Amino acid sequence: METTHTHNCSGEQGHNHDHGHSHSHGKSPVILFFTGLALFLVAFFVKEGTILQNILFVGALLLSGYHIILEGIVETVHESREKRKFIPNVHILMTLAAFGATLIGNYEEAALLILIFAAAHFLEEYAEGRSKREITNLLKMNPTEARLIQADGRVKTVDVSQLSIGDKLQVLNGDQIPTDGRILSGTTSIDESSINGESIPKEKTVGDDVFGSTINGSGAFTMEVTKDSSDTVFAKIIQLVNQSQSNLSKTATKIQQLEPYYVTTVLILVPIFIAVGPFIFDWSWNESFYRGMVFLISASPCALAASAIPATLSGISNLAKRGVLFKGGSYLANLATIKSVAFDKTGTLTKGKPVVTDYYFLTDTNEQDYIDIIVAMEKTANHPLANAILTKFTSKKNLELEVENKIGKGLVTEFQEEIYQIGKPEIFSNVNKQITDHNKQYAKEGKTVVYFAKDSKVIGLIAMMDVPNEHAKTVISYLKSQGIHTTMITGDAELTGQAVGRQIGIDEVVGNVLPENKAAIIKEQQNRYGSVAMLGDGVNDAPALVTADIGIAMGDGTDIAIDVADAVLMQNDLTKLSYAHATAKRLDRVVWQNIIFSMMIVVLLITLNILGKMDITVGVIAHEGSTLLVILNGLRLLIPTKSK
Template identity: 60%
Template sequence: METTQEKHAREQHSHDHNHGRMPIILYFIGLTLSLIALFLNQEYRLLQNSLFLVATISAGYHVIFLEGIRETIEHSRTQHKFTPNSHILMGVAAIGASLIGSFWEGTLLILIFSGAHFLEDYAEGRSKREITKLLKMNPTTARLITSDGKTTIVDVKELKVGDHLQVLNGDQVPIDGIILSGTTSIDESSINGESMPKEKGEGDIVFGSTINGVGTFTMKVTKENKDTVFSKIVQLVNQNQDNQTKASSIIQKFEPKYVTFVLMTIPLFIVLAPALFDWTWSQSIYRGLVLLVAASPCALAAATVSVTLSATSNLAKRGVLSKGSTYLSQLANIQAIAFDKTGTLTKGKPEVTNYYFTDVVNEEDVIDIVVALEKESNHPLARAILNKFESKNQRMIKVENQIGKGLTGEYNGKTYRIGKPTSFKSVSDEFVRKTEEWASEGNTIVYVSENEKVIGIIALMDIPSEHAKATIDYFKKCGIHTALITGDSEMTGQAVGKQLGVDQVIANVMPEDKSKMIKEQMERYGITAMVGDGINDAPALVKADVGIAMGEGTDVAVDVSDLVLMKSDLSKLVKAHKLSLKMNQVIWQNIIFSMFVVAFLITVSLLSLTDIAISVVIHEGSTLVVILNGLRLLKTK
């Protein structure tokens, strides 16, 4: 049975085999031959035309004759109707130009169109998204406790439900399970994106790939390796990639209808012209071919290339990397945008937001003791407290870190402790009120006690990033639905959502649920973007129409996203959306202009006011105008 990974590898190999470098090599051979032919004088007309003909076939072999025919067949089969692309039209136009003796014009059409095609391929960056880094993060070994009480290192794949394991401090939790004995704190950011480690004890659930803190514990395996939460993240990323439907660009939506119209009209014109205009069949065929060349949308072929390359280049200079112009076009059309919380809308690190010490103690002395205690801890909350408070006097205190109780130390015959509120038995109403008030705002609360009597309270929170509020406000003004999707608690999610004015808050969400939530947003609102930074965001980033990663987030999130905001600056997302709107506007300008030129050339061709040489000159002039119009986006702020 072929696995998803094997299928992916086979398809990727096939893709590389079909494309590779050969099309580019053939294109440059054709370009070289056409330049040589241009420098030949009239004495070598036969050689010149032969070189033009070979150049046409060489430069257009892949894009026109292979892709054009193949894609037309594939699209027609999928759509259950004839669905040609402009590749076919360009091929017919080049053949037509050659048949009436205009070999150079036919070659020029192919060179322009094939060149535009290869440039667009380069801009789109069609590489399949890789998840190798995600797979590397999956634990491979575990410490199995054998029946005689000894431990042995085994492959995670060999573990069975019911096995007992030992997890040492600093180790990765190898698989999903439940703690049998011991206490610890675990960094679960790879699963739920939460920046605060969670304290765990007997009976608590643990997840594979999460990072164990300072404690050692034993656990019982409750799921097979293929069924763990982390494995489901990998599976979802794979499935979502396989099921992705790449959005069509504006040109891709427009060109089949135009090409079908031209291919139907030209033969009809050739057949009816002798009766309508009293032409000979020779004149009718000649005029039909001239009309075919006139109708070939050279400018249309270049309508998007200079625009998209300019837009992507402009954004790259401003710290936004795009993996394809189609995603920028999609960004302009979004009706909903969802954000992860930690590290995306927030800074990803807790900060002290409030603190209070009772009047019965000297605040300066208590702060000195708090700093002395926290210096002995590597907990994120400790770093936040140390960033906030500075000791006036150095205190030498021996500190004991007890999981479930917090930090404890003795000074001047008194015992001081910093711990979570639930670890204290008796708390005054004053502290209870402040706890309820600050916790309702999304803060994490810790108490400071002297001989087990609470004397201080410190509130910490992962606060919104600098540009989060302005970014949410911008999208709301654009009429775009905003949502916060987080693995955090309902209280924390709602608190952050309220601060930022987000339309919808969805909390307590596991990675596989994030992907489902994005699907629901797409079904309810339409084109949806997702912004995230963590491993747990990867399935949602792939599922969304536009996945946007914070540049300082995990490599996996960056790998599977469509846009990357370098330096994790949300203000760059606003700039990207504004420029994407401008990009689509300029593309439509180019389409309208190029079609106007085609209409003009068709009209003068029908009136016999032009020949093929003049048509090609006007074609190339309009193509230049289109390119220059697109290049304006390089300067757009």
């Protein structure tokens, strides 16, 4: 068991010291701790009050508290020199309290104090390590080798770092995919859970993208490398995780900043407390010194220092397991305080691809005949609207037509000596009133319409729309239930945005927005509502994501959006936003529960001490017990958040 100390009690975890003092203790403190514990237990089998028993207690204190004492002294000296002012930590309080108890002959209590404090210390390290392991379980696979297809066709195993964009790789069944790329030949299914948390393998074939660290199924394929190993999705996720380990929540940071002042105040108050004890409380000097040591223990901010960080890391790891990655605890903590959320429309609130929603033909012939002609014409086109039409309609006759895409006329073909056209409404003049009425209705609904004409007379129309994401309405409803204002920002026409907005129940729609103006809208929202979050997926969303208090990128979005965002929804699943917000609210409650509880314990112990109702043993157990409860309360964030 290797233990890496991270200063939970001293409020130092996650704080990256410039001097690189990482405190990787290795196994020695653990061995010394259990050796000291053994001496402590043996002491109870020795005659009470003898020199041998006292030596065993002192030995237990020194061995079990070796790293506590060392860090208390060394860290205080080092930090004080670096900052050029006195910067004590909580370890120095525990060290002084233990030696003070020894001076007045309470060897057993001194050893017990250090033993419980050290045990709590190791538990805090375990708690933080548990949170970090929960995060990295999502990212446990780190590809190292690849099967490179050389120019002569032979396959050579090389290190992933040697790969270049354009290299051809062979991936066999069961292989770990070494880097991001595109399939050139072959069909397979791939487990992409390490990237998006989705447990069901995805079917992949020629032209599909594949991601490094994911696991190939039963098929074999060849692929082309499309990204440098440092720019892969997996590499970006690791970067996110590394950032989340070191970026603490604002509450945690404030606690860390206040701790040296708090400890300094206690160190000043203790001698004053001891000095005035005989005069105010009529204690003997021995009793006053004893009460001073109990005061020292009771006032230690160990539980306060552990209030936020284990809880924050647990919350981050909870979300990471479910495909929501935060770059740091501050962003997760701040998510609980947002007053407004702005969404990009296309690809965020909508699916990003148009679908046919309505169609209408004049009934002077068989509708299917028209569909056969439309499908044959659209098969020759290569644009999203054609894809939407071909997805909607199925032909019964496989017609082979010569189709031209004429500027100003759209798609044109000749069939059975008749000219057929598909194009925008504005290029047609001979339009039936029924067609016009349908077009007006569909336009009001924000739909894009194309006309279908025979011999220049419009005989039908097809309406298409980028339909809402299936989860958009649920998420908007959740946010409104939390009193959060919702806004859609879109470059589309106001009418189109309003149509989508009505379907999902959004509060406000801002249409015809140029990419460079999105950030200005976020600033205006901040002035109106306060803290604002922004969700987007494109390059044009990047300035707004940076401007927002919390920028959230969709995982299928562009690299630049993911790079600048503070959090990523890996599966493009909007419901993860609701889950993240609910988890952030839980985190806020747990942290404040911990802070209030820890300070109440401090006040209670100090009061009981002044009243003479508590000794060192009770103080040690109560104080360290409160620290353990705070840690365990924080670990509750590892449990899935209940949906509202």
